[in-house]
Amino acid sequence: MKFFEIGEIVKSHGLKGRMKAKSYVENGEDLSSVHEAMIVKGKEEPRGYKVRKIVLHKTYFFLELETIDTVESADSLVGSTVLIPEDDRAALSGDEYYWRDLMGLQVVTEEGRFLGRIESIFPTGSNDVYVCAGGSREILLPAISDVILKIDLDKKEMVVRLLPGL
Structure with missing residues (x-):
């Protein structure tokens, strides 16, 4: 299981x-x-837990795990990484992607010119914006169909059309 x-x-x-x-x-x-999670602290072996509750709130989430029922046991996990099974991801429609799947994609123009890689993503009111860096300059790419022509996760590539001003 991944x-x-x-x-x-x-x-x-x-x-x-x-x-x-x-x-x-x-x-x-x-x-x-999400019904199960792996918790990894430093170089220790991952430990599996049943998830009682997980609630996303802005840039953080609250997590309740079975067998972790005291402040001391919770404090012992501070600094740990939380992982969940790939199968627990919510299904997306055909033109939607998880941010983590887009991170690091190579970005090329429709003519094949390398622009860089997706370094970060931030939401705006109407659409996300992809930050492409590593080429000659940083480029902010709005996640709209006029700009993002194709995303190929297998090839780890995003094909874009640069609009005037980009």
């Missing part, structure tokens, strides 16, 4: 083992289907 990182535990929250974690998932991603 797992992916969704965050890092930053502190305990309350007295009953609840934890607050910095989120690596985009705001609004549905985590309600």
Whole structure:
């Protein structure tokens, strides 16, 4: 089974083992289907836990795990990475992608000119913006169909059309 990182535990929250974690998932991603998690602290072996509850809130999430029911046991996991099974990701429509799948994609123009790689993504009111860096300059690419022509996750490539001003 494949797992992916969704965050890092930053502190305990309350007295009953609840934890607050910095989120690596985009705001609004549905985590309600998550039933198990792997917790990795430093170079220790990953440990599996049943998830009682996970609630995403802006740039962090609250996590409740079975067997973690005291502030001391929660504090012992501070600094740990939280991973969940790939199968627990919510299904997306054909033209939607998880941010983590876009990170690092090579960006080329429709003529084949290399522009860089997706370094980060940030939401705006109407669409996300992809930050492409590593080429001759940093380019901000709005995630709209006029600019993003094709995304090929197998080839790890994004084909774009640069509009005037980009």
